[in-house]
Each structure stands twice: as C-alpha cells, then as structure tokens.
Amino acid sequence: MNNKQLIPHPQSILWQEDHLVLLDQRLLPTETVYLHCTTPEEVWDAIATLAVRGAPAIGIMAVYGLYLGIRSLSEQDEEMFWAQLDRIAHYLNSARPTAVNLSWALKRVVNRAKQLRGQPIAAIKEAIFKEATEIHEEDVTVCRQIGENLLPLLYDGMGILTHCNAGGLATGAYGTALAPLYLARERGWNLKVFADETRPVLQGARLTAYELQQAGVDVTLICDNMAGAVMKEGQIQAVIVGTDRVAANGDVANKIGTYSVAVLARAHGIPFYVAAPVSSIDLDTATGDDIPIEQRSPVEVTNGFGKPTAPEGVKVYNPAFDVTPAEYVTAIITEHGVCKAPYEKSLKEAVKVERSL
Numbered sequence: 001m002n003n004k005q006l007i008p009h010p011q012s013i014l015w016q017e018d019h020l021v022l023l024d025q026r027l028l029p030t031e032t033v034y035l036h037c038t039t040p041e042e043v044w045d046a047i048a049t050l051a052v053r054g055a056p057a058i059g060i061m062a063v064y065g066l067y068l069g070i071r072s073l074s075e076q077d078e079e080m081f082w083a084q085l086d087r088i089a090h091y092l093n094s095a096r097p098t099a100v101n102l103s104w105a106l107k108r109v110v111n112r113a114k115q116l117r118g119q120p121i122a123a124i125k126e127a128i129f130k131e132a133t134e135i136h137e138e139d140v141t142v143c144r145q146i147g148e149n150l151l152p153l154l155y156d157g158m159g160i161l162t163h164c165n166a167g168g169l170a171t172g173a174y175g176t177a178l179a180p181l182y183l184a185r186e187r188g189w190n191l192k193v194f195a196d197e198t199r200p201v202l203q204g205a206r207l208t209a210y211e212l213q214q215a216g217v218d219v220t221l222i223c224d225n226m227a228g229a230v231m232k233e234g235q236i237q238a239v240i241v242g243t244d245r246v247a248a249n250g251d252v253a254n255k256i257g258t259y260s261v262a263v264l265a266r267a268h269g270i271p272f273y274v275a276a277p278v279s280s281i282d283l284d285t286a287t288g289d290d291i292p293i294e295q296r297s298p299v300e301v302t303n304g305f306g307k308p309t310a311p312e313g314v315k316v317y318n319p320a321f322d323v324t325p326a327e328y329v330t331a332i333i334t335e336h337g338v339c340k341a342p343y344e345k346s347l348k349e350a351v352k353v354e355r356s357l
C-alpha cells in the first residue's frame, strides 16, 4: 500500500495462484466468507446470484472466468479453441444484462486474443490471462482517478447522499461513487454521508454502510423513503451515485431507486453526480430507453429480510435498475475528467481520450 493510501479499501476479487477467490457479498456484513471459483460456470453463478456485484467487478470476474474456461483446452485444435472461446464469452455475458462492463471486458479480452490469431495457442492463453489481470489492475487506478476528479466538486464538512453500493466491493478497489469519500478521508476531511439502504437487496445497508464504517467515514444509514426528508432538512449538499450503463445521450442506468433520488435532488436544488468509468459508457446505446433492465426474483422483495413480508402468491415487480434521464444529471465524472451537458459531445470526448491511450 503506497503512503498516500491510508484507508484500506475492501477488495472483493483476488486471483490466487491458479483460481479466483471472491468475497461472498450476499453474506456481508455479518459473515466474511470467501468463495473459490475454478470454472466459468461457478463465475457465472457468482455474478447471477450477486455473490459479486457492481458493474466493474462483474466485468473483472467475467474475464477471469473466460480464462478459467480456456486455460486447459487442447493447444492442437485451433478451430475448437476459437469456438470454445466465443462460446464461453457468450455464456458469461448472459449472467446479467444491464451493466455494460460485462460485455465491455469480455469483448476487450476476446479482441486481444483474436489479434494474436495464428500464434501458438499457449501464447494466446497467456495473453488472455494478462489482459484479464490488466483490466483488474487498471480498474483500481481508474476508480482512484474518478475520486480525484470528483473531489474538487465537494468540500470538507458537506453532507452527501449515496444510493446502493458503488464502493470497493463493486469494483477492483476504492469504488466509483465512494472513491471521493475515501480520498476525502485520506485528506482528513469530515464528510457526512447518508447511505440509502437500497431495497430490495440492501446493498446500501449491507455494503456501503459496512465499507464506510470500516474506513472511518461518517456514515448514517437511512431507509430509501427518507431521502426526500434529509434533503428537505438541508442535510444533503450533493448526491453521488455509480452507474451500470451510461447511454450516448447521458441517460444513466443505475440501481432501482436512483431515478427517484435524482428527481428529489432536482426538486431541492441539490447537484446529482454520477461516477462512471469510461468502461460504463456505452456509445452504441443511444438513449436510456435502449438499456436492458434486469428483472429479478420476486423473492428478493417478499423475503428481503430473510422472512416473508408479503402475502403468499402476491404479484411482484422487481426491476433491478432504473434509468435517470440526462436532464437530471448535473455531471458525469470519469477517470478522464468531468463530463457536462450536452452529454452527446462530452461523453464522446471522454471515450475518445480513452481510445487514444
């Protein structure tokens, strides 16, 4: 840990010798249990069941899963190797539909492999693993840079509201929305963070409150229906959230409930910031209407606290994400700087910078 990094940042994913180790986020904050994955099927299951969740984290998981799936393939049969590579990448991409980081990471690794077509399969396997580890390592730097770029928009002593978990547990480390909060703590600031519990899966209560408390950040847990009240009481001076996919026009898909928070922030004249790595910006998706929204099990709603809280057989609607129209977004902060409206232009610029590196 370098001398600047005073605050430990929980890491949810680790490549250990010859397999993937992950912190099972379904059991936090009461149990710290690590799962060991050696197959793409185990990785798919960990992503689909939210053992590991968060847009960058699932992209990282998927590319390690791709390597796990191809590393033992025969090195004599090229046709079979390439067919299997595409099949496993397609399979892993089916784990969850909304976070574009999943397909972004898989495409990056597959494209890297295809650049080496014709070389010995052993060399291509090594390149796949190398690209996966680079995606993982880069994410830590990207998140810290998002924090650096977001910090100038904040000031010591202010109140911040966040929704869901866009912290170290959702990324390689640091997080996106939580990155500036960690950096502020490293600089001795005293931000007062209000974390929405974020029904139905409670990522805010179970993960964000856990992360920030561990880091010594002043965090207050509130129910989702309290967000408007704390804004009206003047306790919030900015909202910071993460994202799973930013459309080309600046519409933002994020955890369900984010849109409500954005409308409340607008009603109270509070800036609404979205922390987004360029890997979460999808210029191929024109608007938020085109973003696939994951529908999850009714059980998450009817048994959210480990026991039934609704009548047997009741109809349930459980979209895992919603879309906040660009007009409610004050700024989108990436590792390359602060994007403001018109987002069609500023997002293209950010992606262009990334592609020029």
Ligand SMILES: CSC[C@H]1O[C@H](OP(=O)(O)O)[C@H](O)[C@@H]1O
Binding pocket: 053, 054, 055, 056, 163, 164, 165, 166, 167, 170, 171, 175, 176, 177, 203, 241, 242, 243, 244, 254, 255, 256, 320
């Ligand atoms: C930094 S990405 C975090 C993003 O992902 C979360 O969704 P989930 O917990 O279902 O993976 C949520 O939308 C966060 O903002």
